[in-house]
Amino acid sequence: MTDKRPLITNTKCECGHQNPVGTVLCEACGKPVDGEEQLSADNLEMRYDGVARRSQRVNPGVIDLVWNFFSSVKIAIYLIVLTLLGSMLGTVFPQESTFLNIDASTYYQETYGTAGEIYYKLGLSHTYESWWFVTLLVLIGASLVICSLDRVLPLYKALTRQKIRKHRQFLTRQKVVLVTELQDEPEAWVARLVKPLQKKGYRVRTEGGALLAEKHRFSRWGPYVIHIGLIIFLLAVLARGLPGLNMDQHLAFQQGEAVRIPDTTYYLKNEKFTVEFYTEEEMPKEFRGTKILPKLYETKAILYECTADCTDPSKEPKLAEVARHNIQVNSPLSYNGLKAYQFDYDLTPVLRSVQPELTNSESGKVYGKFKLDMKNPQRTFQAGPYTLELKEKYMDFGLNDEGQPVSKSPYPNAPAFLFLIRGPDLPAGGQQYFYFPKQVDKEKFQMEAINDKLGGSGRFLELEVGSMSDVDFSESTAYLNIRVDRAMPFVWIGAGIVMLGLVLGFYWQHRRIWLAIDQGELVLGGHTNKNWFGFRREIVSILAKADLTVDEKSLDNGGGLA
């Protein structure tokens, strides 16, 4: 490619160096390349040390045009500002994703009126997943890559190939300048400066009566390190979406039951869920009796891994415990990339099983006790001489429009069981008996009246629960958020690199001092990327070591553009 580059004569500097197109300051001596620029007395443009960026070339093709578009800081700033504005728009009303169960098409209109409807119609209710927002992020990513590449290589070249002796104009048009008469012998005087400069951390090179002192050059790489970190961060975020790298589900864990975590071989059991509230004494006086503050949510969880018969639904899986953790809000269970977070809870007790006794209501005789599970119960039971056959089961008993018994939901809110009892003193075909384990349901659905109707007036058998120890409840349900996020380490690496770059770039400054003594005149130019104030102070203190007293302010050669 180099051979095709047209030779434009005015890029050749008077020092003999051939500069590429786009060069502002001669790569070798620092003299402005542009003729008009040479006549100006303004501060020099020191960005990227005045070298040509990669994108600056003549006769750009399509690829170059695209490249140039993304390499422009102006475009980058526009992208930042657009993203900023877009993000702001997304906070006007809550995003759809903040709700678990809403019909977005009507919710916004009903809750926020016309404004809400427009908001929804514009797609702002899912701003951050919208094509234009993602596009903005992608464009920022592209800009990060290309902007950095476009600048970092030329800058690297410029900084590694610095010449010690620069053009006078280069020195006098810096923002820190000192021109003063000096009668001393140049080389000896320059040599006197080396020690104090080194003491301040400068690396010093001299060439006759000229000197270049430089420190903290690494600070110049800060911005590029930040950009690399951001690119890694964005790529990691993108990778999170790849299938298999990410899982996110909210599951209910009834106390005491190992529940399979879908799409994995893991099972999780909620041993016990605890919720605690602050006592009156722990609360400030103003809140007592009016406010309740939670103190602790904790799920004692055990994680199992299935070792055999995992996928075959006709067999019971074999489980082996792999982890155990008391999950709290800020302390998830973590095992092998799988994490379980405390999300919500429900303290409604759920009936699991009862052990009723078959008794004779006339004699008080107890025939026997059996265990009746709510889920997958046994079908026949034996109690003394009586055989009970379970005919029907309703988890949430109710009557449908036709007056027939139905279950209103699959949850054991109002369980009911229809038995056919056979045995002594009963009709040959047996006697039907409706059993409601919960006392409230017995009254609500008039169990006695139903059974009187089914068994006639002479019936004498009753099913009753003897004590509370015969009732098995799950006291609580813990809702856990189960997550797998295999790309997370890269997100943190990216964020860490960003932070490193920020510290490098903002807490150190790249400082350079050029100095040349010619014909009894000392010309000093200094450049830093920030903190000119401290830089000037440093130069003054260094010059003082060589018995040259200067006023801090006098070094200032128009620090700002204002």
Added chain:
Amino acid sequence: MSLLDFSSDVFIAAFFLYSGSFMLYTIAIMGRKWSGRKPEEHTARWGKIAFIVSSLGLVCHLAYFFTRWSGSGHIPVSNMYEFMTFLSMMVMVAFTVIFSIYRKIILGVFAVPISIIVMAYAAVFPQEVQPLIPSLKSIYLNIHVTLAALGESFFAVGFAAGLMYLLRTVNFSSKEKSDRKQQRLVEFTLFSIIVIIGFLGSVFAFRGAGYETVFVRSNVTIDSPGQGDSTIEKVSYKMPPIVAPYHSEIESFQPFLGMKEPLFEAPSWMNGVNAGRKFNTVLWSLISGAILYGILRLAARKPLGRAIHPVLDGIDENDLDEITYRAIAIGFPIFTLGALIFAMIWAQVAWGRFWGWDPKEVWALVTWLFYSAYLHLRLARGWQGRKSAWLAVLGFLVVMFTLVGVNLVIAGLHSYAGTD
């Protein structure tokens, strides 16, 4: 005396020391033209005293912080009162850091009041020590909140220096169109600050008088066909109601200056019973701010910007530009670490997702993007001086919206961090 009582005592001491140091900084600057004095000597001497007093204030403030920490058993940054007191402390820390680098006495005149205003704003909120709810029980509360506040405090100092730059450089005597525009913008900025002072003034004045009026509103929500659900909401106004909540009735009304009923009702789009109250507060702030501004204007007999302008005479504007940039450059990495990176780490630990586009998260990102744009404009596009100063002023507005506005206007996961 218990630790917590001591804590609130030293807090008050810090407040008065800051106020005192503000006056001393002002004397150090204003007094240099007093007759019979050598301006530089005067400024140096009084500036030194002022810095000692403000540092003493900071010591008291730190004492408040650590005694409250040990008294309550958790770091006092868990509610709006504690956060705002902490923020004001960090503003002073940031000021002290920048001051020790640049030794500009005048910075005290503009930065210390920010801390005082934030402190006064803290006092609007209930001050009791609250026990921590489970989601706040984390080491990341200590790290995330403190670093974010520190970063934002450097932005606050950047704001002060930016405003100083504008007051210094805007040509207040010119009648040119572009200059007039700048004058008006500066005046508007000053007016906005005065409105905040007006807000604080009216809160404390009516609180001191024990004012209260209560409105009730019954809400009927229709859950399912045929089933209406009626809830009664009550809202207590601590300022005389200029505006009543939409569709509400008076339960009790305390007359104020012959005002026996609200002047008007909030429009229907101001849903929510609290929206009316917040609107009322805004109106009072504007009214008292306008009165205060009027008084100051009458006293100065010219626009405030023009009145302050001479105070900054002789201050090197390039130094102010440099201070603005430096404060932001110091604050930016701290802000990134505290408000974004540790926020993400905490969110990952507590909620299982490092980013959820919660309004507070989004606004932290907006703040970050804004200062990124600022830095790019300054470093790569050469925006220095005037434009840069305006951005620093605007940036702090974004910061304050993130800290306060989001809690007031938008509710999200961080809603526990604010009351109203």
Added chain:
Amino acid sequence: MGKARKPVQIIILFVILLLGGYAIGSSVFGGDGKPKEGGKAPSFELLGLDGQTHTLNEYKGKSVVLNFWGSWCAPCVKEMPALQAQWEKWKDQGVVVVGVNVGEDQMTVENFVKLVDINFPVVMDSGRDAVRSYGVSPLPTTFFINAKGRVDSIHIGQLDLGTLDDQIRKLVEP
């Protein structure tokens, strides 16, 4: 750098285009991973009332009417006769009706099947795995899956005989 410059630029732009396209594409078309009309029907492995494990794979080459139901759901109960009628009508023409019970136990399902008198295959999704992978929320929901294993259409809510017949006809005679 010189000579490699243009190819490097092209490669970088290409990678950006690829990744960016993926990012934007997955935000626009990506969705929640639930099957859509025209998409592939997720596989399942569920215990049947017959005590055997059934998978979608075993019906390969046949059109499948996959009906998610619960005994407590009134519209599910009401559409059962229609499903049974269509099962009898089409079973010899390569169509199979499969009922997926959602989260109930064997006894409930058995009683229900007896009560409404159906004899098409019924499987039990006790862990709600299929519900999740098919993204079913209200019951009943019926998936019409063609012989290639693709979802032809999804019907949410009660089916009547006519619609069911039309849908199956569409499935068999594309």
